[in-house]
Amino acid sequence: MRSNARRTRRPTSAAAVLAVLLMLVLAACGSRLPESDFEQPAPAPGTGGAPNANTASDVGVTPTEIKIGMIDTASGLLGGETFSGPMYGAQAFFQALNAKGGINGRTITVVACDDEGAGFINQKCARRLIDDDKVFAFAGNSIYKYDGAEYVSSQGVPDVGGIPVGNAYDTYQHLYSLYGSGAPRNGEVGWNGTLYQNTAIYRYFKEKLGARTAAVVSYNQADSARYAESIKDGLRAEGYTVVDKQVDFALANFDAVVVDMRNRGVDIVFDAIDTRGNALLCKAMDGAGLRVQAKVSTVQSQNALVKSEFKDSPTCRNSIHVTGTSRSYEDVGHPAVAEFRDAMRTYFPDREDKMSQWTLEGWASAQWLVDAIASCGADVTRECVEAFVNRPEGYDAHGLLVPVDFRPLTAEEVRQPAKWCINAVRWQDSANDGKGGWVDQVPDMDTNCFVVPSLPYKP
Numbered sequence: 001m002r003s004n005a006r007r008t009r010r011p012t013s014a015a016a017v018l019a020v021l022l023m024l025v026l027a028a029c030g031s032r033l034p035e036s037d038f039e040q041p042a043p044a045p046g047t048g049g050a051p052n053a054n055t056a057s058d059v060g061v062t063p064t065e066i067k068i069g070m071i072d073t074a075s076g077l078l079g080g081e082t083f084s085g086p087m088y089g090a091q092a093f094f095q096a097l098n099a100k101g102g103i104n105g106r107t108i109t110v111v112a113c114d115d116e117g118a119g120f121i122n123q124k125c126a127r128r129l130i131d132d133d134k135v136f137a138f139a140g141n142s143i144y145k146y147d148g149a150e151y152v153s154s155q156g157v158p159d160v161g162g163i164p165v166g167n168a169y170d171t172y173q174h175l176y177s178l179y180g181s182g183a184p185r186n187g188e189v190g191w192n193g194t195l196y197q198n199t200a201i202y203r204y205f206k207e208k209l210g211a212r213t214a215a216v217v218s219y220n221q222a223d224s225a226r227y228a229e230s231i232k233d234g235l236r237a238e239g240y241t242v243v244d245k246q247v248d249f250a251l252a253n254f255d256a257v258v259v260d261m262r263n264r265g266v267d268i269v270f271d272a273i274d275t276r277g278n279a280l281l282c283k284a285m286d287g288a289g290l291r292v293q294a295k296v297s298t299v300q301s302q303n304a305l306v307k308s309e310f311k312d313s314p315t316c317r318n319s320i321h322v323t324g325t326s327r328s329y330e331d332v333g334h335p336a337v338a339e340f341r342d343a344m345r346t347y348f349p350d351r352e353d354k355m356s357q358w359t360l361e362g363w364a365s366a367q368w369l370v371d372a373i374a375s376c377g378a379d380v381t382r383e384c385v386e387a388f389v390n391r392p393e394g395y396d397a398h399g400l401l402v403p404v405d406f407r408p409l410t411a412e413e414v415r416q417p418a419k420w421c422i423n424a425v426r427w428q429d430s431a432n433d434g435k436g437g438w439v440d441q442v443p444d445m446d447t448n449c450f451v452v453p454s455l456p457y458k459p
Contacts, residue, residue: 090140161365
């Protein structure tokens with residue numbers, strides 16, 4: 001799988017992106033469901049309308065306004081497109097909400113901060129938004145280096161539906177990843193420094209596509225190699241034959257790698273390399289005539305730029321699959337997706353050709369926080385919001401997410417086989433009247449489920 005670092009960057013930027021590959025994929029490996037089905041949560045009450053005895057009930061809350069913070073890596077060495085998608089989706093949601101009159105008589109004011117991908121600036125953003133701007137909560141966060149996470153949690157400020165690029169959302173009590181977490185979140189990463197990945201992705205491709213021989217391509221670089229090991233562990237647990245291919249980070253010879261993959265009967269490809277490396281890998285695959293069941297990538301890669309990023313490899317490009325736990329931004333027949341796309345066209349019309357799954361997930365983050373606020377009625381407090389987010393029955397963002405929750409599990413419990421559900425899409429040049437797009441590969445992500453184990457790894 002690959003990071004979605006876009007466009008040409010300096011070599012140092014590619015190395016930086018590799019440092020977050022592990023969490024990007026493992027966080028999106030599927031959402032755990034209890035054995036009983038989730039019931040659809042009740043619609044958010046009371047959006048719009050006149051104030052109902054509203055008071056200044058908590059920090060950042062007045063009778064007519066709620067102040068929401070948003071920290072995103074929207075610029076810097078990693079480029080403006082790499083992490084900014086959730087920011088646009090969340091802002092579109094809040095603007096559309098305000099256009100309808102807000103929530104229970106209150107409008108949302110967003111106070112945003114770009115941390116430029118630097119940890120020390122991230123800390124400054126967190127302290128400024130909490131101490132000076134007095135924000136009530138965070139939504140739409142997408143942060144490369146979340147060094148301010150400990151401070152956010154120490155101040156009891158809910159961060160709802162953030163994208164878990166690093167390990168912060170599996171560490172701190174008041175941070176709530178969009179993908180849920182069963183970790184204790186007691187200030188230590190995961191379970192005494194150990195995290196777990198389930199094997200639903202690998203089971204899916206084995207059962208649905210019949211894949212049996214998997215290549216895992218990585219760089220001779222520490223983060224890339226560590227991430228590749230976690231992929232290989234999952235594949236082996238699901239019975240794949242694994243072909244391990246490591247290339248030199250500076251002088252990668254993908255042609256030789258692909259020839260060996262073809263000779264060894266590889267029928268599916270995973271990776272721990274950046275987008276530039278993936279483009280070269282796909283070009284080599286097309287050049288050698290290696291056709292696979294799937295070239296697997298992550299939700300961060302599900303965007304409208306694939307046709308240009310992989311312009312030199314049409315066969316490989318059309319085999320790119322993405323798995324995740326959110327409904328595709330192309331699924332406009334679903335009312336929540338249609339609402340999202342309409343709002344994006346209204347408030348960010350120049351983003352249509354840069355649409356991404358992370359943008360939809362930013363919208364879902366804002367939806368989650370607003371539903372939590374709506375549950376409080378006139379008396380909006382952080383305690384009330386967190387009670388909503390911590391409900392055991394899970395949350396699905398009006399059908400945009402496989403239901404997620406934060407029920408704490410012991411290490412023994414998380415290792416046990418459990419039901420995990422995932423979505424899957426595939427890039428097809430023929431979609432959207434030949435413009436290209438992502439085509440659903442499963443009838444319903446809420447029923448595309450697998451009972452699989454979870455494996456430990458060290459972050």
